Amino acid sequence: MVGEELFRASIGKLRRLLDQREISAPELAEYFLDRMQRHNGTLNCYITVTEEQAMEMARRAQRKIDQGDVRIWTGIPLSVKDNISTKGIKTTCGSRMLESYVPVYDATIISKLRRYGAVLLGKTNMDPFGMGNTCRTSHFGPVQNPVSSGRIPGGSSGGAAACVAAGLCAGALASDTGGSIRQPAAFCGVTGLKPTYGTVPRYGLIAFASSLDQIGPIAASAEDCGYLLDAITDYDPNDSTMRQPNCYGYTGKVGASLKGIKIGVPAVLLEKAEPAVQAAVLDAVEFYKDAGCECVPVSLPGRSYALSAYYIISSAEAASNLSRFDGIRFGSRGEGETCTEQMKSSRGNGFEPEVKRRILLGNYVLSAGYREEYYQKATAARNRIKAELENALQACDFLLSPTLPFTAPRVGVLEGDLIRRYEADAYTVLANLSGLPAVTTPCGYDGDGLPIGLSLTGRAFDEASILGAAAAFEAQFTRREAAAL
Amino acid sequence: MTVQPRIGLEIHVRPVTKTKLFCTCEAGFGGRPNTRCCPRCLGLPGSMPKLNEQAVRQAVKAGLALGCEIPSKSVFVRKGYSYPDLPKGYQITQWEDPICRDGRVELSGKKIGIFRIQLEEDAGKMIHDRGACTLVDYNRCGLPLLEIVTAPELESPEQAAAFVKELIARLRKYGIAECRMEQGGLRMDVNVSLNGGERVEIKNINSIRFMGKALRYEIGRQRELLEQGGAVSYETRRYDERQEITVHMRSKEQSPDYRFFPEPDLPPLLLSREDIAAARRELDQTNHG
Numbered sequence: 001m002v003g004e005e006l007f008r009a010s011i012g013k014l015r016r017l018l019d020q021r022e023i024s025a026p027e028l029a030e031y032f033l034d035r036m037q038r039h040n041g042t043l044n045c046y047i048t049v050t051e052e053q054a055m056e057m058a059r060r061a062q063r064k065i066d067q068g069d070v071r072i073w074t075g076i077p078l079s080v081k082d083n084i085s086t087k088g089i090k091t092t093c094g095s096r097m098l099e100s101y102v103p104v105y106d107a108t109i110i111s112k113l114r115r116y117g118a119v120l121l122g123k124t125n126m127d128p129f130g131m132g133n134t135c136r137t138s139h140f141g142p143v144q145n146p147v148s149s150g151r152i153p154g155g156s157s158g159g160a161a162a163c164v165a166a167g168l169c170a171g172a173l174a175s176d177t178g179g180s181i182r183q184p185a186a187f188c189g190v191t192g193l194k195p196t197y198g199t200v201p202r203y204g205l206i207a208f209a210s211s212l213d214q215i216g217p218i219a220a221s222a223e224d225c226g227y228l229l230d231a232i233t234d235y236d237p238n239d240s241t242m243r244q245p246n247c248y249g250y251t252g253k254v255g256a257s258l259k260g261i262k263i264g265v266p267a268v269l270l271e272k273a274e275p276a277v278q279a280a281v282l283d284a285v286e287f288y289k290d291a292g293c294e295c296v297p298v299s300l301p302g303r304s305y306a307l308s309a310y311y312i313i314s315s316a317e318a319a320s321n322l323s324r325f326d327g328i329r330f331g332s333r334g335e336g337e338t339c340t341e342q343m344k345s346s347r348g349n350g351f352e353p354e355v356k357r358r359i360l361l362g363n364y365v366l367s368a369g370y371r372e373e374y375y376q377k378a379t380a381a382r383n384r385i386k387a388e389l390e391n392a393l394q395a396c397d398f399l400l401s402p403t404l405p406f407t408a409p410r411v412g413v414l415e416g417d418l419i420r421r422y423e424a425d426a427y428t429v430l431a432n433l434s435g436l437p438a439v440t441t442p443c444g445y446d447g448d449g450l451p452i453g454l455s456l457t458g459r460a461f462d463e464a465s466i467l468g469a470a471a472a473f474e475a476q477f478t479r480r481e482a483a484a485l
Numbered sequence: 486m487t488v489q490p491r492i493g494l495e496i497h498v499r500p501v502t503k504t505k506l507f508c509t510c511e512a513g514f515g516g517r518p519n520t521r522c523c524p525r526c527l528g529l530p531g532s533m534p535k536l537n538e539q540a541v542r543q544a545v546k547a548g549l550a551l552g553c554e555i556p557s558k559s560v561f562v563r564k565g566y567s568y569p570d571l572p573k574g575y576q577i578t579q580w581e582d583p584i585c586r587d588g589r590v591e592l593s594g595k596k597i598g599i600f601r602i603q604l605e606e607d608a609g610k611m612i613h614d615r616g617a618c619t620l621v622d623y624n625r626c627g628l629p630l631l632e633i634v635t636a637p638e639l640e641s642p643e644q645a646a647a648f649v650k651e652l653i654a655r656l657r658k659y660g661i662a663e664c665r666m667e668q669g670g671l672r673m674d675v676n677v678s679l680n681g682g683e684r685v686e687i688k689n690i691n692s693i694r695f696m697g698k699a700l701r702y703e704i705g706r707q708r709e710l711l712e713q714g715g716a717v718s719y720e721t722r723r724y725d726e727r728q729e730i731t732v733h734m735r736s737k738e739q740s741p742d743y744r745f746f747p748e749p750d751l752p753p754l755l756l757s758r759e760d761i762a763a764a765r766r767e768l769d770q771t772n773h774g
């Protein structure tokens with residue numbers, strides 16, 4: 001029948017196979033669960049595999065298919081990052097603090113996916129609470145990059161990107177606070193989208209930094225990302241920060257002409273990238289020119305404040321969001337004579353080093369006497385960056401840049417090199433600070449065969465345009481198989 | 486030695502609402518512990534606040550009833566402190582941009598200023614008398630509170646009591662709050678200074694009678710200090726109902742740092758002229774009805 005190649009099929013193709021009864025939803029789920037059995041041991045991209053629930057969901061999906069009550073994602077096997085609440089299924093955030101936490105409610109996006117028969121295969125590995133960009137710091141062990149076993153997958157959604165790259169799911173739902181979708185997607189050679197802030201309901205996403213967090217898809221293509229965004233976008237009265245009710249049709253510009261489109265290229269982001277990255281991104285610029293686009297240089301002077309602003313704001317919010325984890329109701333309770341002593345030991349043992357670093361930083365920048373010096377200045381810088389990007393996007397349809405200045409580092413290099421890690425973040429945090437949508441798709445390979453990510457940043461709520469432009473590039477680009485399997 | 490006391494009040498009242506401030510749990514009193522809770526008021530990871538419009542309406546009405554201005558924009562903030570009765574590790578409250586500000590209430594010919602009214606959530610209740618362990622009941626957690634802050638313009642314990650009575654009468658008349666002290670529906674912090682000196686705050690007084698006693702004791706204590714040539718320094722005290730005295734809690738240096746910042750899960754609250762006019766109509770109707 002359709003056999004071994006199913007993991008390479010797009011969501012559109014799987015949809016046709018399911019609808020034409022060439023494969024049943026339970027068969028498809030079993031196929032992916034079987035691949036997981038074979039490869040997850042090496043890759044460690046799933047923290048929890050929900051085999052039984054997945055098969056039950058697949059049977060329910062099949063009934064929907066038989067009744068003709070079908071959405072694009074009905075019966076499609078997906079993975080979910082382990083910071084998105086799933087009722088009755090462990091949701092750990094990759095941290096020891098929540099190693100046994102089982103939510104009593106579903107995140108809004110999970111309810112919607114369930115309602116229309118998506119099949120949830122399991123919960124993907126991540127850096128604790130989304131803090132980190134290596135995916136080597138999880139309490140549940142490091143994730144391997146399926147592209148090359150000696151390389152990090154990137155983080156924090158390394159599990160999600162790795163399982164898409166390895167074909168251990170048809171698509172992944174993850175979250176992005178400062179690049180957590182786009183960095184691992186770029187390092188693993190797949191497509192990832194951080195939607196506009198306020199597009200996807202966050203209710204049930206365990207918050208890292210509430211004003212920056214956004215749920216988004218990682219998939220094999222821009223078109224699949226569009227389908228997945230359709231699946232999770234919905235107006236949700238539970239999330240007061242949502243701005244765009246019921247916007248469907250994110251794949252509407254896939255296949256559309258690019259003629260007359262104006263693309264801004266921030267020179268500074270190109271100049272600071274490694275030569276192989278520069279070359280691949282410049283090739284992409286040529287592609288867009290040939291397709292009839294106009295490419296113009298753009299300057300972003302406010303960018304130099306981006307990293308500091310990001311770390312101050314995200315750490316401040318994180319310190320507050322994580323203060324509820326005190327061992328009294330979550331996590332294993334520490335020893336201690338008094339309530340305070342107990343909390344101290346619970347937090348001391350439950351949080352990983354990077355999480356503690358951010359909590360310390362966050363509490364510091366909000367403390368009396370320092371709030372004005374740090375938090376308020378960071379907020380001002382953020383507003384400036386947002387204004388600069390929005391201004392650039394008045395003249396241009398979208399901005400084009402490398403997703404990251406380098407390709408996936410060797411295991412051990414980035415973990416010990418704070419500066420290099422921050423260089424990576426400096427590229428991706430711009431979209432979070434400004435709230436704008438950004439997609440990454442592979443646009444080339446370096447000398448070691450490692451994928452290079454191309455990033456397109458669009459206007460607020462115009463995901464369709466950047467997905468369309470990314471899809472146009474993908475249509476003529478030959479991707480390489482993940483070699484480490 | 487004659488002294489001139491200056492007294493300011495921070496009065497917490499529970500507005501009448503069907504549900505809690507940021508979730509749809511019933512806003513009741515008593516009952517079995519932890520039966521009126523949900524992911525939001527328990528602060529479960531991933532839950533987000535959803536503002537109760539009825540509570541907003543009540544706050545606006547309270548502002549109008551106390552002669553306040555109602556700014557078109559107010560902001561919710563997080564006030565961070567760690568205590569088991571506060572499940573999120575922070576309280577959602579208001580700070581620099583409250584829902585009502587700059588009001589005044591006339592009290593037998595004298596105008597008493599209202600600095601501001603802020604809308605905030607209540608904490609849960611700790612139960613200590615059940616053997617070795619302390620228990621927490623979150624039924625109260627997340628109930629709306631109006632914090633009404635007066636200028637330090639009250640000149641005697643009697644005047645302070647008269648003010649609180651006037652306030653209660655207005656809030657009851659307009660159906661804004663029942664102020665049932667036995668249910669914790671009215672709680673007060675008072676601050677008092679003598680002859681323009683440093684002020685002392687007294688926390689958590691839950692009846693008008695106790696407020697009078699606490700103030701009289703505190704004025705006497707401060708006067709004695711001054712008479713002996715000492716000075717009053719800023720501190721926070723609490724009222725001990727049994728001994729009828731105020732007791733030192735903490736000095737300025739020991740006061741907690743709340744690390745305020747805007748609540749990122751709630752956009753600023755915007756009130757249109759129509760919203761405020763509607764609240765005023767409601768007020769007028771209760772007045773005549």
Ligand SMILES: [Zn+2]
Pocket residue numbers: 505508509510521522523524525526527627
């Ligand atoms: Zn509730």
